[in-house]
Amino acid sequence: MEKSDFSVLPSHIGIIMDGNGRWAKKRGLERSKGHIEGAKTFRKIGEYAGNLGISHISFYAFSTENWARPQNEVDAIMQLFYEYLEEARERLDENLEKGIRLRFLGDRAALSPELQYMMDYIEDATKEMSKVNLNIAVNYGGQQEILHSVKKIAQRVRSGELSPDEISLDDISAGLYTSDQPPVDLVIRPSGEQRLSNFLLWQSAYAEFWYSDVLWPDFTTDDLDKALLAYEKRNRRFGGI
Ligand code: IPE
Ligand code: IPE
Ligand code: MG
Numbered sequence: 001m002e003k004s005d006f007s008v009l010p011s012h013i014g015i016i017m018d019g020n021g022r023w024a025k026k027r028g029l030e031r032s033k034g035h036i037e038g039a040k041t042f043r044k045i046g047e048y049a050g051n052l053g054i055s056h057i058s059f060y061a062f063s064t065e066n067w068a069r070p071q072n073e074v075d076a077i078m079q080l081f082y083e084y085l086e087e088a089r090e091r092l093d094e095n096l097e098k099g100i101r102l103r104f105l106g107d108r109a110a111l112s113p114e115l116q117y118m119m120d121y122i123e124d125a126t127k128e129m130s131k132v133n134l135n136i137a138v139n140y141g142g143q144q145e146i147l148h149s150v151k152k153i154a155q156r157v158r159s160g161e162l163s164p165d166e167i168s169l170d171d172i173s174a175g176l177y178t179s180d181q182p183p184v185d186l187v188i189r190p191s192g193e194q195r196l197s198n199f200l201l202w203q204s205a206y207a208e209f210w211y212s213d214v215l216w217p218d219f220t221t222d223d224l225d226k227a228l229l230a231y232e233k234r235n236r237r238f239g240g241i
Helices: 020-026 031-052 064-068 071-090 092-097 113-125 142-158 169-174 221-233
Strands: 012-016 056-063 100-105 132-140 186-189 208-211
Touching: 020 031, 031 056, 031 071, 031 132, 031 221, 056 064, 056 071, 064 071, 064 132, 071 092, 071 113, 092 100, 092 113, 100 113, 132 142, 142 169, 186 221, 208 221
Parallel strands: 012 056, 012 186, 056 132, 100 132, 186 208
Antiparallel strands: none
16 A cells, blocks of 8 residues: 655644444444444544644534434433543543643533533643644534634624724634634545535635545544545645646
8 A cells, every 4th residue: 555654744634533323333233332433443543643743633523413313322422522531631641741732622511511621621731732732523513613703703893892894814713713723734534425514614714625435433544544645645726826
């Protein structure tokens, strides 16, 4: 297999972790089993991408639309998220040694107080790190995020701090969860779907896309290598020639 020498790495990759349910169904298992396997893949791929030197990695774990799923499935996903947060707290020293900064993208007010406490704790405990910026999008929606930013700008306009004509792209970016992070260079979506599903809409304005039929629990470091090799060969023009 042709392999990248990783000399042209994206600064920010976004990964839509999709296909857990189909993975479980194929095996006659409950969907929650797919999420358990998917959570293992998330740990493996996050670690691998960080070791490669990708400085910003965003994982889509739960969308604002995913509340439409059966309650037991939502509960199973939240439980897995809690277990991950506990593990991150237990392994805090290890994470700090590796320079990992963990952040959560999305509206956390709808999550349980226990989850919110852990998210705040881990963000705060890793906030001085900068080598690997690991973002996990939970109750995240790209349109909702932009709306939230626009509302903050509207407040500034109402208070007289800013005039409507002065509103800039930077003002909108500054109100996003990723305000101090680079735009997304590469979006990776397994499971055969070819859509963004409301993921990092603003940040992916000029992102390259890479799709694969592999279901997320089966996604390997080789698949990430393939995506990175494809990225390396893309000609990013940003509107130029
Ligand atoms: C996991 O994959 C992504 C989440 C929303 C948690 P899915 O649960 O969407 O798996 P499929 O698409 O049904 O196979
Ligand atoms: C996108 O997957 C959301 C996450 C991976 C968290 P979905 O499975 O919810 O997306 P759709 O419904 O197929 O667009
Ligand atoms: Mg899906």
